[in-house]
Amino acid sequence: MSLIDPLGRRFRSLRVSLTSACNYACDYCVPAGSLLKPSPDALDGADLMRLVTLLDRVLDLKKIRLTGGEPLIAPNLSAVLEGLREHSAEISLTTNGQFLARHIDALQAAGCKRINVSLDAMDPVVFKTMAKAGDLETVLEGIELALGAGMKVKVNTVPMRTQNRDQVVPLFDWCSARGVELRFIELMRMGHLQNGAAFDQEFIPQAELVDLLSEFGPAEPQPREANSTSQTWTNPRGRFGFISNESAPFCGDCDRLRLTSDGKLYGCISSSHALDIRDALTLPEPDAIALIMDCLGQALKDKQPVRFSGEQTIMQILGG
Numbered sequence: 013m014s015l016i017d018p019l020g021r022r023f024r025s026l027r028v029s030l031t032s033a034c035n036y037a038c039d040y041c042v043p044a045g046s047l048l049k050p051s052p053d054a055l056d057g058a059d060l061m062r063l064v065t066l067l068d069r070v071l072d073l074k075k076i077r078l079t080g081g082e083p084l085i086a087p088n089l090s091a092v093l094e095g096l097r098e099h100s101a102e103i104s105l106t107t108n109g110q111f112l113a114r115h116i117d118a119l120q121a122a123g124c125k126r127i128n129v130s131l132d133a134m135d136p137v138v139f140k141t142m143a144k145a146g147d148l149e150t151v152l153e154g155i156e157l158a159l160g161a162g163m164k165v166k167v168n169t170v171p172m173r174t175q176n177r178d179q180v181v182p183l184f185d186w187c188s189a190r191g192v193e194l195r196f197i198e199l200m201r202m203g204h205l206q207n208g209a210a211f212d213q214e215f216i217p218q219a220e221l222v223d224l225l226s227e228f229g230p231a232e233p234q235p236r237e238a239n240s241t242s243q244t245w246t247n248p249r250g251r252f253g254f255i256s257n258e259s260a261p262f263c264g265d266c267d268r269l270r271l272t273s274d275g276k277l278y279g280c281i282s283s284s285h286a287l288d289i290r291d292a293l294t295l296p297e298p299d300a301i302a303l304i305m306d307c308l309g310q311a312l313k314d315k316q317p318v319r320f321s322g323e324q325t326i327m328q329i330l331g332g
């Protein structure tokens with residue numbers, strides 16, 4: 013089975029969700045009143061890393077990003093970080109930053125040099141209203157510590173019209189003062205936002221965000237790097253970026269593969285087609301590789317040609 017699709021796409025970048033549990037319950041991620049729980053079938057660190065190693069053997073991964081749920085509350089975190097030392101791929105992390113400070117040394121020892129922190133507000137009340145938990149100051153301290161440790165930090169913000177539109181300027185102000193790239197993730201039609209009025213009410217298009225930041229001077233888009241979901245813009249104060257599934261879709265050269273904490277592969281962030289590779293843990297290596305290659309071939313067919321429209325899957329188990 014070919015592992016390159018008709019658009020020339022192949023999997024080179026793996027997102028590993030360490031746990032489906034999260035200490036936040038952000039409005040864009042889960043419906044009101046819901047909490048994210050760990051999968052009853054969550055793998056321990058050794059088994060999850062065994063699957064990562066098999067995938068790396070087949071795909072020669074360029075990048076491995078840890079995500080969740082919230083990866084920094086995962087019980088398998090230290091075993092995964094230990095296992096990652098064996099891998100030559102670039103290691104990175106996506107986190108809400110609440111527990112960043114206490115894990116920075118272990119992350120560095122595992123070779124993690126890039127951290128994306130999800131942060132939706134500079135106002136503590138707006139922050140709490142959106143995340144339902146956490147403490148803004150603790151997140152900001154975590155970012156400062158990571159920067160001080162020489163890590164490359166980006167801040168990811170999901171703008172929502174009725175919630176944090178007024179936070180766009182303060183977020184850019186704070187980030188640009190520290191040389192941190194702020195990236196806006198356009199609201200995605202996923203999970204509870206797939207259908208219905210909430211998406212239309214909350215969605216803020218990229219062009220409106222560019223306009224909001226015009227008080228910092230004229231902004232210019234930079235050429236998008238191949239396989240990147242984001243496009244960077246520059247203005248006289250610094251850099252900011254967009255991950256815009258609606259305004260500037262990026263599926264055409266997507267090289268991402270997702271592995272959940274319970275051993276399922278997904279070829280697209282908005283796909284609900286789970287490909288279970290747990291059996292690879294009990295098979296002799298040649299059979300395990302054959303199983304994985306078969307699942308990868310199927311996962312590749314789930315990639316979308318231009319943009320994704322979302323299925324009833326939930327980003328929180330797949331990570332961003």
Ligand code: SAM
Pocket residue numbers: 034040041079080081082083106107108109128129130168169170197198199200201202205327328331332
């Ligand atoms: N807990 C980690 C964090 O907070 O970064 C990793 C998982 S979280 C699901 C990953 C990313 O998904 C976050 O940056 C979040 O902002 C984004 N996200 C979740 N649902 C979204 C939606 N409907 N539209 C846009 N972004 C979304």
